[in-house]
Amino acid sequence: MTDSQTAAERIAQLRSELDDHNYRYYVLDEPSVPDAEYDRLFRELKALETEHPELITPESPTQRVGSKALSAVLPRPNVAFAPVRHLIPMLSLDNAFDEQAMLEFDRRVREGLAEELPPGDLFGNGPEVEYSCELKLDGLAVSLLYENGFLVRGATRGDGSVGEDITANVRTVRSIPLRLRGDGWPASLEVRGEVYMPKVEFERLNAEAIAEGGKTFANPRNAAAGSIRQLDPSVTEMRRLSFFTYGVGFAEGDLPGTQLDRLALLRSWGFPLNRELKKAVGVQACLAYYQDIAIKRDELPYEIDGVVFKVNRIDFQLELGFRAREPRWAIAHKFPAREELTELLDVEFQVGRTGAVTPVARLKPVQVAGVTVSNATLHNMDEVARLGLMIGDTVIIRRAGDVIPQVMQVVAERRPDDARPVDIPTQCPVCGSQVERTQLVKRSKGKESVSEGAIYRCVGRLFCQAQLKQAIIHFVSRRAMDIDGLGDKIVEQLVDKGLVKSPADLYTLIYDQIIELEGFAEVSTRNLLGSIANSRKPSLARFVFALGIPDVGEETAKLLARSLGKLDRIQEALPEVLTYLPDVGAEVAYEIHNFFEDEHNCKVIAELRDPQHGVLLQDEGDVSAELAACATLDGMLVKLNITSIGPTSARKLVAKLDSLDKIIAADGIDLRQVLSSKQADAVREFFKVEANRKLAREIEAQLLEFGMHWNSARKSVEGLPLAGQTWVLTGTLERMSRDIAKARLESLGAKVSNSVSTKTHCVVAGESAGSKLAKAHELNVAVMDEEQLVKLLADHGIGA
Incomplete structure (x- = not known):
């Protein structure tokens, strides 16, 4: 400090110099002074601030560790970090594992932008999309919120909607700016990126742990995640984490119109970008980038498990929108799995929710792609047979997608003399009940064949x-x-x-x-x-999903509830009737039917619904308008799988004989007037069997009961108040779940979509609505809040 300088002036000068050195080191990768000089300036600043504590500010480089350990201020040392609801959800990415998946992704993007892209050239080549190419770091995604240029909050991704407050810890990461450089930044700015642990720091950390007799980390990803969630920020600082930004979550005001231009702007504000960031025009350029990174992967100073491709233009991203919890405009192209050799020590058997008895390989621990693997899935006994696997074998282990360990191959020439076969237990390893092999029943054209399935199940x-x-x-x-x-x-x-x-x-x-x-x-x-x-008052869809019916996931449960309207109908529905529902095939239909045929399952459902237990299902109603009178007689004949009878011959038969009773009673002469001799004989032989006649009449009776019969009254979807309208739900609703809101809008005839377009009639925006709300404003689509939705439903006689 010169004689003419005040302490405040020197402190300001030192902070500016240190900030500039940090920017050159972490962002530009062009350090301008040796580490010793940086340390000297840092010590001088710290000494001055110690002498003048009134001049200390939160954004000072000395204040990166400025909080007490949480364990010192919270009642329990294992208390969770405070929850943070993201302004806009942090979505996950769809994965591609091969070139074909990338080509399919590019095709979907181009089809989604068909009206926006220029026409192809004279040689028949289609339009190409511009992508940003970014590395997929093996770290922890974080959200950084800046207000008026100062870092005010850091949060983990969490479940995408709600993360954890890790502000004190992200402040210790030196490559994360505490205040923004330059000017022009929004008053409120949320930046997203990846906190990671460089390979050299990971090796140092594990070496220290081994020297002290402590526990080592399995891989840099786990090390980064564990470090950023330390209760004591000083521990996080000692872990020497790093950070790369990959985008903007939220910003007040306008930003550049492409992903790459936005990243360049973030760089000017002090955020480090990965040096491998590039632009690619067309999917072939993306594939070339992927191959280039794969070659240099091991030379990089950090772990990656793939590359990420994003449609570069932001308006194109908005046009493509989102699918469930994934953007349609981005994909992660994962690297091929890493493989290693190890020994199969034993095979144990686990019992799952549906009783499936699954073999699990117990392995001699081995490092595969940076992770210690000691267990691996074997899927089922057919897989064991395919591999020719024996206990004691040397096997090749692969981490599929760098995640799930799998046994890929047996090295037969290394098989020891004392190798033992893998035998499925005859009794359940948990309860001792009998273990039976499942049977596959294939029904086709009047024939039923039974074969052994790949799954063994405990019958307990x-x-x-x-x-x-x-x-x-x-x-x-x-x-x-x-x-x-x-x-x-x-x-x-x-x-x-x-x-x-x-x-x-x-x-x-x-x-x-x-x-x-x-x-x-x-x-x-x-x-x-x-x-x-x-x-005690679940929606019908939630309850059906909770029952754990094999092959019935959340979406199928919603479909069953929305289509059939009542649990009693779902329980009673014949497999052939269930196949009238969209996306329900024969195998799933039989799984549903068999589940409700089981006496024990019916007993549990009855107990849940009796007054003692008091589970009262909500939102039960009629069969959906789309299913009313949806069945046809010729369609039902096709579902009966009569040999040689397809859609065309069934239509011809119904044109002649317009009821099931007439078809059952028809003799050969009547049938041969419209069918070939072979087809006529097949129909006659089918209905000679009492069981077939009974089944056909049961199906028709149920179609009548459900209002799905061809003679049933057709509900006019067009006559419903919201018919022909497409609605979108976004954000968190307080008065009802989004599933319930969707069901109620659909009951009024609306179609509820996941993406906003010019065809959207209205967007219902709850708390923390994100990109869908932004796109609605951009396209001048009507927006309604939850209270307005409740009023709309009430006006149509539907309570919240």
């Missing part, structure tokens, strides 16, 4: 504690009955103590039973009882 059902625990865990999960506080460990306790022997038993639990469980006190006990009570 809920008597088997493994199945019971998994069934309960699924039943209480967030997307099912949503009973908060019933984690896996609590479910295991309830089952092990005999307090819960079926899902219905959850609703008879009392205070004295729960408080005796490990980890429960008065408040947590009352909270769990309250959560159980709050789950």
Whole structure:
């Protein structure tokens, strides 16, 4: 400090110099001074701030570690970080594992932008899309919020909607600016990027852990995630994490119109960009970039597991929109799996929710793509046979997509003399019940063939504690009955103590039973009882999904609820009737039907719905308008799989004989007037069988009962108040779930879509609405809040 300088002036000068050195080091990768000079300036600043504490500001380089350890200020050392709801959800990416998947992605993008792209050239080449090419770092995605140029909050991705507040820890990452450089930045700016641990730091950290007898990290990703969630920020600082930005989540005001230009602007504001960032025109250029990065992957100073391609133009991104929780305009092209050799020590068998007995390989631990692998999936016994696997074999292990360990191949020439065969147990390893091989029933054109399936199942059902625990865990999960506080460990306790022997038993639990469980006190006990009570009124779709019907996921459960309207109909529905529902094939239909045919399953459902347990299903109603009178007689004949009878011959037959009774009673002469002799004989032979006549009449009777019969009254979808309108739901609704809002809008004739376009009639925006709301404003689409939606529904006689 010169004689003429004040302490405040020198402090300001030092901060500016250190900020500039940080920018040159982390952003430009052009350090202008040796580390020793940087350290000297840092020590001088720290000494001056110690002498003049009134001049310390939060954005000073010395204040990156400025908070006490959470364990020192919070009542429990394992307390969770505070939740943070993202202004705009942090979505995951779809994956491509080969060139064909990339070509399909590019095709979908070009089809989605067909009206926006220029025509192809005279040689028949189609239009090409401009992409940004970015590395997919193996780290932890974070959100950084800046207000008036200062970092005010850092958060993890979490579940995409809600993350954890890690502000104190991200401040310790030196490549993350505490205040923005330059000018022109928005008053409110949310930047997204990846916190990662460089390879050299990962190796240093593990070497120190080994020297101290501590636990090592499996890979840099785990090390980064564990470091950024330390309760003591000073520990995070010692881990020497780094950061690259990959985009903007939210910004007040306008930003450049392309992804690459936005990243360049972020760089000017002080954010580090990955040096491998490039632009590619067309999918072939993307594939070339992928190959180039694959070659240099091992030379990079950090771990990556693929590359990310994003449509460069932001307006094109908005046009393409999103699918479920993935953008349609981006994809992660993952690298091929890494493979290693190891020894198969044993094969154990696990029992899943549906009773499937699955072999699991226990391996001699081996490092595969940076992760220690000691277990691997074997899928089923057919896979064991295909591999020719024996215990003691040397095997090739692969991490598929760098995630799931798999046994790929046996090295037969290394098989030891004492190798043992892998035998499926005849009794369940958990409950001792018999293990049976599933049978596959194939029905086609009047014939039924039975073959052995690949799955072995324990027949103990809920008597088997493994199945019971998994069934309960699924039943209480967030997307099912949503009973908060019933984690896996609590479910295991309830089952092990005999307090819960079926899902219905959850609703008879009392205070004295729960408080005796490990980890429960008065408040947590009352909270769990309250959560159980709050789950007594699920939507029909949630309840159907919670039942755990094989092959029935969340979307199929919604489809069943929306289409058939009542649980009784779903339970009674014949497989042939279920196939009238869109996207329900014969195999799924038989799984649903067989589930509800099972006496034990019906007993559990009846117990859940009886007054003692009090589960009251919501939103039950009529068969959907789309299914009303949807069946035709010729279509039903096709579903009966009569040999030689297809759609054309069935139409000819119905044109002559216009009722099922007439067709059943028809003789050969009547049938040969419209069918070939072979077809006529097939129809006659089919209906000679009493079981076939009975089935046909049962299907027709059920179609009549459900209002789906060709003689049923057709509901006019067009006559409904919102018919022909496309609506979009976004954000969080308080008065009802989005699933319920969707069902109620559909009951009024609306189509509910996942993306906003010029054809969208209205967008319902709840709390924290994001890109869909922004696009609605851009396209001048009408926007409605939740209160307005509730009023609209009430005006049409539908309560919230």
